[in-house]
Amino acid sequence: MSWSIRSPSLSSLNRDVTIRSHGHLIILREDAYIMADVQCVTCGQAGETITDPLFMGKLESEIKAKVCKPCWKKWEGMRVMVINEYQVNLGEESGRDLVKKQMKAFLKLGEQTDTGKLDQNYRPPA
Incomplete structure (x- = not known):
C-alpha cells in the first residue's frame, strides 16, 4: 500500500511525502518513521516496534x-x-x-x- 500526503508536522521536509506500509512499520521517505505498535508474543501486550x-x-x-x-x-x-x-x-x-x-x-x-x-x-x- 502506498499513498502521498502533505502534513504540517512534516513541513520541514517542504515537499510531499510518500508513505509505504510494510507490515507493522510505516516508512516515510527521508528516513522519518511513524511507529505502529506490535502485538508482542513475549509479554502478550501491544508495544513499541523495534526500529x-x-x-x-x-x-x-x-x-x-x-x-x-x-x-x-x-x-x-x-x-x-x-x-x-x-x-x-x-x-x-x-x-x-x-x-x-x-x-x-x-x-x-x-x-x-x-x-x-x-x-x-x-x-x-x-
Missing part, C-alpha cells in the same frame, strides 16, 4: 514483527547472563547457536529450552 538494526539476518524480520522494544531490551540484559552463565565462546558456531536458542526461548519465538538456571539468577538492568 534499531539487530544484525540478526533472516531472524531480524520475525523479531521486529513479533517482539516489542521493552522485551528486546530485557533480552539484551539476559543475553549477557546467558553468555556468562554458560561460559559461551561466541567464536564457535556452537556457542552462537546456544545463544540463539536461548533467545528464541526467552522471546517465545517457538523454540522451547530449559531456562531455569537463568530465570532464578536474572536481575533486570538498572
Whole structure:
C-alpha cells in the first residue's frame, strides 16, 4: 500500500511525502518513521516496534514483527547472563547457536529450552 500526503508536522521536509506500509512499520521517505505498535508474543501486550538494526539476518524480520522494544531490551540484559552463565565462546558456531536458542526461548519465538538456571539468577538492568 502506498499513498502521498502533505502534513504540517512534516513541513520541514517542504515537499510531499510518500508513505509505504510494510507490515507493522510505516516508512516515510527521508528516513522519518511513524511507529505502529506490535502485538508482542513475549509479554502478550501491544508495544513499541523495534526500529534499531539487530544484525540478526533472516531472524531480524520475525523479531521486529513479533517482539516489542521493552522485551528486546530485557533480552539484551539476559543475553549477557546467558553468555556468562554458560561460559559461551561466541567464536564457535556452537556457542552462537546456544545463544540463539536461548533467545528464541526467552522471546517465545517457538523454540522451547530449559531456562531455569537463568530465570532464578536474572536481575533486570538498572
